[in-house]
Amino acid sequence: MELQHVNVKIPAEGQLPVEPARCIEVFHKWVRDQSMDELLIDVADYTHVPKGPGVLLVGHQADYSLDNCAGKWGLRYNRKAELPGSNEDRFRQAFRATVTACQMLEDELAIRFSRQEFDLFINDRALAPNTAETFAGAKPELESFLRDALSQDDFTLTHDTDGRHLFGVGVRLAHAYD
Secondary structure, eight states: OOOOSEEEEEEBSSSOSSOTTHHHHHHHHHHHHTOSSSOEEEEEEETTSTTSOEEEEEESSEEEEEEOGGGOOEEEEEEOSOOOSOHHHHHHHHHHHHHHHHHHHHHHHOOOBOSSEEEEEESOTTTSOSSHHHHHHHHHHHHHHHHHHHOOSOEEEEEOOOTTSOSEEEEEESSOOO
């Protein structure tokens, strides 16, 4: 199974110390400076939408957002363009891009993001329907990615079995990653 369109969301710790709209100016700066590996295009403000995408940084290959979906603020990376390589390569790329953006927001807005939990999901229902079979097929590669990328063996994967949701897993680590 070749998984594309990998998304990662790292939740903020506690309440946001700033209004989410402060990200608008930060994301505009990222577009101006082309601060990420992907081509950045524009910024959209969805902070008026309850439990929505918040502030969206639109890119050609990927989007970033300070997102409040499911009522939990966090930084979400949404890879739109296909990537070559293995599933583990794609998990690693999406995780690295998310962590980089989190570090930049921590520096610029003093938002603190979790070092022990994140969600990883596939934004493509045709490639990865949210089924037990998809989870069983992806689990070995997810576990290998976590062991290799985070140098940890003590983690828990939680699969959301609701067929109305995208396929994804919640990752909870026993120890914080650096």
